Amino acid sequence: MSSVAVNIDRGLTKRIIPCLDIKDGRTVKGTNFVDLRDAGDPVELGAFYAQQGADELVFLDITATVEKRKTLSELVNKISHHINIPFTVGGGIVSVEDVSVLLQNGADKISVNSAAFKRPALIRELEKDFGSQCVVLAIDTKKEADGEWYVYLNGGRVKTDTRCIDWAKEAVDLGAGEILLTSMNHDGTKQGFALDITKTLSAILPVPVIASGGGGNMQHFVDVFNEGAADAALAASIFHFKEIAIPDLKNYLHQQHIKVRI
Amino acid sequence: MESGLNSTPITTNQRLVIVKYNAGNIQSVLYALERIGVEALVTDDHAQIKAADKVIFPGVGEASSAMRYLNERGLSDVLKQLTQPVLGICLGMQLMCRHSEENDTTCLGIFDEPVKQFKPLDATIKVPQIGWNNIYQLKTNLFAHLKEESYCYFVHGYYAATGGHTIATTDYVHPYSAALHKNNFYGVQFHPEKSATVGEQILKNFISLI
Numbered sequence: 001m002s003s004v005a006v007n008i009d010r011g012l013t014k015r016i017i018p019c020l021d022i023k024d025g026r027t028v029k030g031t032n033f034v035d036l037r038d039a040g041d042p043v044e045l046g047a048f049y050a051q052q053g054a055d056e057l058v059f060l061d062i063t064a065t066v067e068k069r070k071t072l073s074e075l076v077n078k079i080s081h082h083i084n085i086p087f088t089v090g091g092g093i094v095s096v097e098d099v100s101v102l103l104q105n106g107a108d109k110i111s112v113n114s115a116a117f118k119r120p121a122l123i124r125e126l127e128k129d130f131g132s133q134c135v136v137l138a139i140d141t142k143k144e145a146d147g148e149w150y151v152y153l154n155g156g157r158v159k160t161d162t163r164c165i166d167w168a169k170e171a172v173d174l175g176a177g178e179i180l181l182t183s184m185n186h187d188g189t190k191q192g193f194a195l196d197i198t199k200t201l202s203a204i205l206p207v208p209v210i211a212s213g214g215g216g217n218m219q220h221f222v223d224v225f226n227e228g229a230a231d232a233a234l235a236a237s238i239f240h241f242k243e244i245a246i247p248d249l250k251n252y253l254h255q256q257h258i259k260v261r262i
Numbered sequence: 263m264e265s266g267l268n269s270t271p272i273t274t275n276q277r278l279v280i281v282k283y284n285a286g287n288i289q290s291v292l293y294a295l296e297r298i299g300v301e302a303l304v305t306d307d308h309a310q311i312k313a314a315d316k317v318i319f320p321g322v323g324e325a326s327s328a329m330r331y332l333n334e335r336g337l338s339d340v341l342k343q344l345t346q347p348v349l350g351i352c353l354g355m356q357l358m359c360r361h362s363e364e365n366d367t368t369c370l371g372i373f374d375e376p377v378k379q380f381k382p383l384d385a386t387i388k389v390p391q392i393g394w395n396n397i398y399q400l401k402t403n404l405f406a407h408l409k410e411e412s413y414c415y416f417v418h419g420y421y422a423a424t425g426g427h428t429i430a431t432t433d434y435v436h437p438y439s440a441a442l443h444k445n446n447f448y449g450v451q452f453h454p455e456k457s458a459t460v461g462e463q464i465l466k467n468f469i470s471l472i
Contacts, residue, residue: 009396009411010395010396010398010411010432010433011395011396011433011434012391012393012394012395012416012434013393013394013395013413015393015394050458055393055394080289080290080293081293081296081297082297084294084297084455084456084457084458084459084461084462085415085456085457085458086415086453086456103286104289105289106289106290106293108287108290108456130286131286131322131323131324132390133322133390133392133417134286134322177390177392178392202386203386205388206385206388206389207388208388208392208393229386231388231392231393232393261394261413
């Protein structure tokens with residue numbers, strides 16, 4: 001390493017993104033934030049992360065019933081009033097109208113998953129109306145016995161015969177501006193991110209790749225940025241349960257010569 | 263990191279106008295102003311824009327359709343003739359330049375600096391740039407109280423070259439203008455409304471300009 005002088009003083013940083021699961025307007029996963037008045041309040045938890053140095057936030061609505069959509073748009077409006085960093089909203093988005101409401105209420109980006117796979121033209125429509133910078137394609141993927149990574153739908157319950165790499169390329173051609181890649185093999189294991197598929201996608205796609213699933217310690221984040229070539233890393237429970245504090249993580253990454261905002 | 267910045271809201275009785283046109287992200291600017299305690303009017307009314315103490319010209323979108331919209335509604339001339347402080351944000355700043363490579367668009371011509379597309383030679387560099395980057399060589403009171411190398415949030419595939427009006431520089435692929443200034447006109451390529459406490463300070467600084 002000593003022969004390579006890397007100037008990390010200036011330039012684009014790697015991003016750390018906490019993900020908050022939302023149901024009926026409340027954060028779902030239990031947390032042990034004793035210093036928050038109400039850790040179930042997505043606005044307060046999001047503001048806490050922003051203050052801690054999170055670079056962006058993702059709010060994933062798992063309510064996914066039509067009658068609850070209004071709750072989500074009201075929540076998005078509240079979030080955008082209170083949080084001073086960019087945030088993405090995902091979950092149950094199937095149409096241009098869904099996205100229009102969320103963006104009008106202040107979301108910076110939206111993420112689409114199964115609905116875009118079932119009707120890829122949705123990505124083109126969103127790109128045309130709102131620009132690719134706000135269209136994040138989320139892919140849940142799993143490595144099968146044949147060594148290939150396949151796309152899964154409906155929160156990982158439905159397998160498809162499409163390779164992750166093929167769908168990612170098609171989606172970017174259609175106008176997706178970022179890929180949020182979740183490895184089902186790694187999600188929840190805390191054994192580290194899926195470095196191989198992350199690196200493969202990052203190398204072939206002209207858009208940023210956000211790695212998700214498996215981050216369990218600070219070295220895992222170093223690995224996903226260095227070996228996985230990820231542009232951003234997303235995690236949920238390790239932040240919610242304070243297993244890793246964002247300022248500590250960023251200091252560690254900085255010490256490892258990874259450019260982060262500190 | 264940003265502990266030196268003043269987190270208290272500011273008070274002002276200025277009339278602040280955000281220019282309404284066919285570009286996104288206008289609400290985000292309105293909310294960011296609310297967070298620092300400032301009310302603003304979102305309007306495309308010529309008289310209201312001319313009468314404002316300060317004008318913010320935000321925007322996320324595509325240059326040619328934005329310019330067509332502004333020209334058709336006479337907003338181009340209104341904007342060019344303003345004499346109060348004006349702050350262009352992202353696409354707003356690019357539209358204040360003379361020309362954009364984005365669909366070969368003639369823009370407002372306030373700043374001479376041309377707007378070009380990022381063309382990285384290294385295929386691993388992603389376009390558009392999305393994320394946090396440093397701003398440096400900071401000039402004017404728009405950046406009062408801010409440290410060199412402060413981080414701001416950028417989302418863009420086109421950039422304004424550096425030139426005589428550059429008041430902040432940033433690096434992606436190569437150095438380019440993070441901010442421009444000429445007379446009463448200011449423009450920032452990044453999004454102060456999404457740049458945490460650094461962005462809030464820049465908005466406060468703009469409101470404090472005389």
